[in-house]
Amino acid sequence: MRPPAQNAELALLLEVAGTPKPGNVDRKRDLPELRFDHFLAGAVGARDGLEMAANGASVGPAFERAVEGMATQGGDNTQFGALLLLVPLVRAAREELSQPIVESVVEGTTVADAAAFYRAFEHVDVFVSDPPAGMGPLDVRRGSDAIPALEERGLTLFDVLDASVPGDDVAREWTHGFERSFLAAERFADADGSASDRAAAVFLSLLAERPDTLVATKHGDAVAREVTDRAAEHLERDALETDPAAVDAFADELVDRGVNPGTTADVTAAGLFIALERELLDV
Amino acid sequence: MRPPAQNAELALLLEVAGTPKPGNVDRKRDLPELRFDHFLAGAVGARDGLEMAANGASVGPAFERAVEGMATQGGDNTQFGALLLLVPLVRAAREELSQPIVESVVEGTTVADAAAFYRAFEHVDVFVSDPPAGMGPLDVRRGSDAIPALEERGLTLFDVLDASVPGDDVAREWTHGFERSFLAAERFADADGSASDRAAAVFLSLLAERPDTLVATKHGDAVAREVTDRAAEHLERDALETDPAAVDAFADELVDRGVNPGTTADVTAAGLFIALERELLDV
Numbered sequence: 001m002r003p004p005a006q007n008a009e010l011a012l013l014l015e016v017a018g019t020p021k022p023g024n025v026d027r028k029r030d031l032p033e034l035r036f037d038h039f040l041a042g043a044v045g046a047r048d049g050l051e052m053a054a055n056g057a058s059v060g061p062a063f064e065r066a067v068e069g070m071a072t073q074g075g076d077n078t079q080f081g082a083l084l085l086l087v088p089l090v091r092a093a094r095e096e097l098s099q100p101i102v103e104s105v106v107e108g109t110t111v112a113d114a115a116a117f118y119r120a121f122e123h124v125d126v127f128v129s130d131p132p133a134g135m136g137p138l139d140v141r142r143g144s145d146a147i148p149a150l151e152e153r154g155l156t157l158f159d160v161l162d163a164s165v166p167g168d169d170v171a172r173e174w175t176h177g178f179e180r181s182f183l184a185a186e187r188f189a190d191a192d193g194s195a196s197d198r199a200a201a202v203f204l205s206l207l208a209e210r211p212d213t214l215v216a217t218k219h220g221d222a223v224a225r226e227v228t229d230r231a232a233e234h235l236e237r238d239a240l241e242t243d244p245a246a247v248d249a250f251a252d253e254l255v256d257r258g259v260n261p262g263t264t265a266d267v268t269a270a271g272l273f274i275a276l277e278r279e280l281l282d283v
Numbered sequence: 284m285r286p287p288a289q290n291a292e293l294a295l296l297l298e299v300a301g302t303p304k305p306g307n308v309d310r311k312r313d314l315p316e317l318r319f320d321h322f323l324a325g326a327v328g329a330r331d332g333l334e335m336a337a338n339g340a341s342v343g344p345a346f347e348r349a350v351e352g353m354a355t356q357g358g359d360n361t362q363f364g365a366l367l368l369l370v371p372l373v374r375a376a377r378e379e380l381s382q383p384i385v386e387s388v389v390e391g392t393t394v395a396d397a398a399a400f401y402r403a404f405e406h407v408d409v410f411v412s413d414p415p416a417g418m419g420p421l422d423v424r425r426g427s428d429a430i431p432a433l434e435e436r437g438l439t440l441f442d443v444l445d446a447s448v449p450g451d452d453v454a455r456e457w458t459h460g461f462e463r464s465f466l467a468a469e470r471f472a473d474a475d476g477s478a479s480d481r482a483a484a485v486f487l488s489l490l491a492e493r494p495d496t497l498v499a500t501k502h503g504d505a506v507a508r509e510v511t512d513r514a515a516e517h518l519e520r521d522a523l524e525t526d527p528a529a530v531d532a533f534a535d536e537l538v539d540r541g542v543n544p545g546t547t548a549d550v551t552a553a554g555l556f557i558a559l560e561r562e563l564l565d566v
Contacts, residue, residue, distance in 0.1 A: 002355050006327050013296070013323040027310055027319065030477075036310065037478050040296040041566045044289050047330065072285050073566050194313075195320050283324045283356050 004093040005050040008086045011272035012043035018199025023254030038075025045069035053090040060113025063087045067120040081170040081266035099177045109157035115147045169213040184271020189280035203268045208232035212261035287376040288333040291369045294555035295326035301482025306537030321358025328352035336373040343396025346370045350403040364453040364549035382460045392440035398430045452496040467554020472563035486551045491515035495544035
């Protein structure tokens with residue numbers, strides 16, 4: 001039995017290895033500025049922060065450390081969103097990896113956790129949309145400059161992420177009991193093939209279900225909806241099995257268009273971690 | 284700057300990602316029983332032992348721990364030989380990563396290090412040839428049962444590896460000042476492309492130079508020589524650049540024949556580590 005921090009790092013690696021994952025870096029595809037090698041280095045760098053969470057550190061500092069380590073590579077942001085899911089899951093696994101326990105972990109976050117989350121943005125460029133009206137002082141892109149406003153309003157990390165829903169499906173996991181992550185874990189158990197083969201299948205099933213919020217933020221709702229509808233068509237006809245060339249072509253097209261469903265990859269990584277921890281998946 | 288244990292883990296990951304590496308698992312190829320996923324998990328599992336070496340543990344116990352962690356995956360032996368090179372290199376990097384320092388590290392190994400090395404064989408199936416005459420009691424396949432004979436003869440880990448040369452080019456690195464590993468690091472600096480692209484180029488150059496000792500042990504000297512001669516032909520005409528399809532076909536053929544130049548991959552990983560530590564290579 002592999003310890004939780006190792007399973008979390010391995011989840012990051014198996015996620016990026018899964019192919020085809022339309023639009024994203026995978027075992028067969030690099031993006032122009034973001035390559036497979038960067039994801040390998042990002043996963044290696046994240047490990048110390050994941051170990052902190054496994055050893056009982058608070059979510060915010062463990063996340064900040066994981067992001068700082070992840071960012072020690074030339075591709076900039078590789079796994080920020082995945083780590084925002086993995087860190088509370090690893091923390092929960094200390095006690096029990098279940099939805100109620102991870103809910104209590106995220107609901108128990110503090111203003112100090114929120115401050116660490118803001119500091120994490122100083123280590124890496126994360127693509128985010130403008131904050132809602134009245135939230136300008138709390139724009140995450142301000143990094144630690146936003147911490148006084150955070151403290152004045154007494155916002156915890158849970159509060160900060162709660163304010164990002166809808167529009168960010170990583171944040172939504174925090175406020176919905178990580179339901180898609182746990183659902184993804186079940187799909188890993190039910191899928192066929194090696195762990196990374198299953199990563200491709202689970203990714204497609206998640207993408208077919210809900211428009212990817214990173215795609216929506218970067219390219220608009222219509223593109224995000226189009227991508228989901230097309231993923232649903234491939235899923236419907238079991239194309240990974242029956243017509244893999246069509247899924248490969250879809251993957252290449254999205255890469256060419258610069259359409260990267262990163263949020264869906266984050267949830268896939270979280271599901272992989274849960275499946276590894278529960279021994280639903282052999283590697 | 285990434286710490287040495289992280290660079291060592293990353294070297295294992297970038298090595299396996301490099302493609303085409305004729306005969307071996309790479310970003311495009313799995314073997315029937317040994318898949319890319321297993322190498323990812325092996326690298327993750329090895330990290331704790333690499334950390335031990337980075338923190339000053341003796342070579343033998345750090346190696347045993349690295350192998351024990353590496354073996355926590357279903358593919359059995361993925362990176363035994365690479366770790367036998369990386370552990371003393373990581374240990375040397377505490378002081379200075381140079382040939383004289385790593386020589387002093389391996390020459391300073393003890394009988395206790397040799398005992399830990401023998402215990403490491405209990406965690407994993409390693410393909411080895413029969414021991415030389417008179418060495419039967421010291422057959423590594425006996426695992427810890429061989430330790431009394433080891434202690435009686437007062438053999439250090441360096442002595443044990445010295446007795447494996449010729450016939451094992453990982454052991455040869457130990458007795459030749461890691462010369463090919465350091466040479467490989469220079470080639471990483473001189474090659475073009477991403478780190479994993481360079482891994483493919485450096486692998487081919489090493490394979491073209493000396494018959495792979497794992498291939499010789501499994502398939503005989505003639506096959507090992509044939510593989511090296513053909514690698515040299517590809518290298519000679521710069522086929523990775525000018526005719527990549529030919530190298531891909533060579534890679535597929537060796538995989539089909541079950542001819543896996545694993546020793547050459549081990550030296551490639553060691554060279555990658557040195558190149559990362561010396562910042563000759565960006566990721």
